[in-house]
Amino acid sequence: MSKAARPKGRENADILIVNAKELLTLAGAQAGARTGKQMRELGIIRDGAVAIREGRIVGVGTTKEMQRLFRAGYVMNAQGKTVLPGFVDPHTHLVFAGSRENEFQMRVEGASNMEISDSGSGVLTTVRDTRRARVETLVELGLERLDAMLTHGTTTAEAKSGYGLTTNDELKILEATKRLNQLHSVNVVSTLMGANVVPPEFNGNPDGYVDLVVGEMIPKVAAKGLAEFCDVFCERGGFSLAQAKRVLGKGKAAGLKPKVHADQSGRLGGAEVAADVEAVSAEHLIFSSAQGIKAMAAKGVVAVLLPAVAFSMMTGRFADARAMIDGGVPVALGTGFDSNCWNENQQLVIAMACHFMRMTPAEAITAATINAAYAVNRAGEVGSLELGKRADVLVLSVPNHKFLGYRFGVNLVDKVIKNGRLAVDREKQDEPIFLSKTE
Numbered sequence: 001m002s003k004a005a006r007p008k009g010r011e012n013a014d015i016l017i018v019n020a021k022e023l024l025t026l027a028g029a030q031a032g033a034r035t036g037k038q039m040r041e042l043g044i045i046r047d048g049a050v051a052i053r054e055g056r057i058v059g060v061g062t063t064k065e066m067q068r069l070f071r072a073g074y075v076m077n078a079q080g081k082t083v084l085p086g087f088v089d090p091h092t093h094l095v096f097a098g099s100r101e102n103e104f105q106m107r108v109e110g111a112s113n114m115e116i117s118d119s120g121s122g123v124l125t126t127v128r129d130t131r132r133a134r135v136e137t138l139v140e141l142g143l144e145r146l147d148a149m150l151t152h153g154t155t156t157a158e159a160k161s162g163y164g165l166t167t168n169d170e171l172k173i174l175e176a177t178k179r180l181n182q183l184h185s186v187n188v189v190s191t192l193m194g195a196n197v198v199p200p201e202f203n204g205n206p207d208g209y210v211d212l213v214v215g216e217m218i219p220k221v222a223a224k225g226l227a228e229f230c231d232v233f234c235e236r237g238g239f240s241l242a243q244a245k246r247v248l249g250k251g252k253a254a255g256l257k258p259k260v261h262a263d264q265s266g267r268l269g270g271a272e273v274a275a276d277v278e279a280v281s282a283e284h285l286i287f288s289s290a291q292g293i294k295a296m297a298a299k300g301v302v303a304v305l306l307p308a309v310a311f312s313m314m315t316g317r318f319a320d321a322r323a324m325i326d327g328g329v330p331v332a333l334g335t336g337f338d339s340n341c342w343n344e345n346q347q348l349v350i351a352m353a354c355h356f357m358r359m360t361p362a363e364a365i366t367a368a369t370i371n372a373a374y375a376v377n378r379a380g381e382v383g384s385l386e387l388g389k390r391a392d393v394l395v396l397s398v399p400n401h402k403f404l405g406y407r408f409g410v411n412l413v414d415k416v417i418k419n420g421r422l423a424v425d426r427e428k429q430d431e432p433i434f435l436s437k438t439e
């Protein structure tokens with residue numbers, strides 16, 4: 001139909017979501033990741049509507065406005081429900097083989113880390129199992145996990161390597177990650193974390209292993225274009241401040257943006273390192289110092305907090321989210337999904353952030369959407385419902401945003417729209433439909 005012949009007034013849309021009790025746009029006046037009081041501003045539109053065409057958001061406003069502007073092939077009634085951007089999970093170790101439930105039981109029963117490693121359990125069991133696995137197996141396992149994420153509303157997820165610890169095994173994990181991004185509708189952001197653990201072959205010689213990471217792993221991964229970020233486990237028993245700087249410096253020179261696992265089990269100064277190297281994000285931060293927090297705020301480093309990991313460690317200690325938010329650090333939330341913290345659900349993470357770190361539901365939602373998008377360099381594409389962004393939209397079966405965190409332990413997702421297509425409809429079926437990006 002020519003432009004002139006088209007009935008005047010209304011544009012076409014593929015999907016029009018209408019009547020949302022609360023539409024959380026997360027559209028903000030502030031450029032960059034949200035800090036301080038702006039983390040509480042969700043850009044709420046009551047009786048809200050979103051228009052979607054060809055995988056993109058083409059209209060956001062009240063139902064009345066959007067119905068005046070658009071005529072849609074499919075009108076989705078979100079009456080009594082909350083509509084918001086898909087969750088972004090900025091920290092996962094998505095690809096690994098095996099599991100650690102025996103170790104979990106030992107920890108519940110009070111075993112020490114020493115007893116656990118003496119029993120042959122611990123992170124190195126995952127390294128062993130992952131080294132043995134073929135890339136196809138890793139892809140299959142990854143697909144199941146991405147299914148679980150999408151069902152719970154995560155539409156973009158970061159994935160770190162780090163259970164291979166040889167150049168070939170790290171490449172294998174990153175190859176699996178690349179295929180997962182191609183096969184699954186969830187967008188996967190790839191991070192090289194060769195410096196996750198000192199492997200048994202380099203026991204007592206972490207510098208020797210760092211030589212391998214900077215001399216071989218980073219150049220090969222960068223040459224193959226298999227990662228966008230480079231991360232390092234900067235902890236006592238992991239990699240020192242100097243080693244972390246070496247890894248991140250080399251990564252940066254090779255075009256990999258820095259991220260840091262910092263101050264998870266002690267105050268080593270990882271937050272300061274993150275600020276020093278101008279990392280995109282620093283993660284965990286349970287023991288970070290006031291100076292570290294100040295330095296991160298000054299450099300705009302996003303704090304990726306992982307309350308589910310702290311929970312799974314059973315130490316009862318969580319990052320000081322209040323000090324970070326009040327100190328001007330943009331805070332994001334991630335699952336920290338890995339072989340020790342097996343949780344794919346960002347809704348649970350939001351509940352934990354509210355209960356254990358005293359973040360308000362609004363702050364936690366900002367942290368799991370727009371700020372998480374900044375933590376993985378995707379804020380131009382996702383994290384808010386704004387014109388031109390990718391149509392990754394959640395419909396939750398609760399009437400307002402304060403139910404996130406308040407109602408927990410069940411899946412609040414009613415529908416997930418991924419790339420402008422209905423990917424999960426829990427009203428219609430038990431099993432979600434997973435649409436590949438190429439469809």
Ligand SMILES: [Zn+2]
Nearest residue numbers: 091093261336
């Ligand atoms: Zn991690």
